[in-house]
Amino acid sequence: MKYSKATNYALHTMMHMMAASPDKPIGVQSLSEAQRVSPTYLSKILTKLVKAGLIESASGANGGYRLKGRYEDISFLDIIHAVEGTASLFDCCGSVNSECLIHQEMLSAEAAMEEKLRNTRIIDLAKRLEHSHRHG
Amino acid sequence: MKYSKATNYALHTMMHMMAASPDKPIGVQSLSEAQRVSPTYLSKILTKLVKAGLIESASGANGGYRLKGRYEDISFLDIIHAVEGTASLFDCCGSVNSECLIHQEMLSAEAAMEEKLRNTRIIDLAKRLEHSHRHG
DNA sequence: TTAATTACAGACTTCACATATCCATGATAG
């Protein structure tokens, strides 16, 4: 029961892109160096963000990844859902039983967490701090 | 990023014990039959609950597992912590950086879920419904 | 047109952990 490291990488990358210039694409090479993760692996993760419509990519020289459209609205939950999927944390027996009290409680608790994550936008944190360090 | 099946078993078992008589110990044999899980495996899970002080066990004939003390106060979170552990869902780089905004937000969101789980007691749900079915 | 650069997709490996199973041991009631 842990968030994957991929989610961590995605959050850091998005934070970094928000703090940097949103105009020019940034190659996965430079994005990976700040986080000590291999470029090919980070690329896999960022492709998920592309498919989720959160960012856009450009092949070829001077290509890379770039924010698009209404990037100010992107929340923590958007990124987490793009990377981890949207399935419930509590999948008992596959079927959703709306009458089950255990099930209801677990979904309700998860919803409380998602509510918090949905109401926090990356851009707000990026504004509050030029956050580029990565300790370890 | 899923709750383990062990947590599911523990929740069902506790719900069952609350609905049944709290006086007599119930053997893991009968507890397991209701959930279609092997007795030995369920025993391992229940031992965690014993060590967490949520229930008590009695060896020998007519032994088994039984609620103890202030069992009315047991919350969802108590059981989940006993089974899954109390570590944070978001463990980046091991160290807790209180100044990191990403870290703060993730902890805050997790706290919202735990708050909900802490404020829901098993006994309340057991009262509302004699809940012993297990579909699959 | 060619070469360099970049993202993308698939196969693959490795590793950690969840999910058990089996068996020996210990405790306890009758």
Place this chain on the structure above:
DNA sequence: CTATCATGGATATGTGAAGTCTGTAATTAA
């Protein structure tokens, strides 16, 4: 003493996370 019951350790087994490798496609610069 014996049947019953929990506990602990060792041991599979399966699944998903984490990461690597390599070829392919797209795009730009020369």
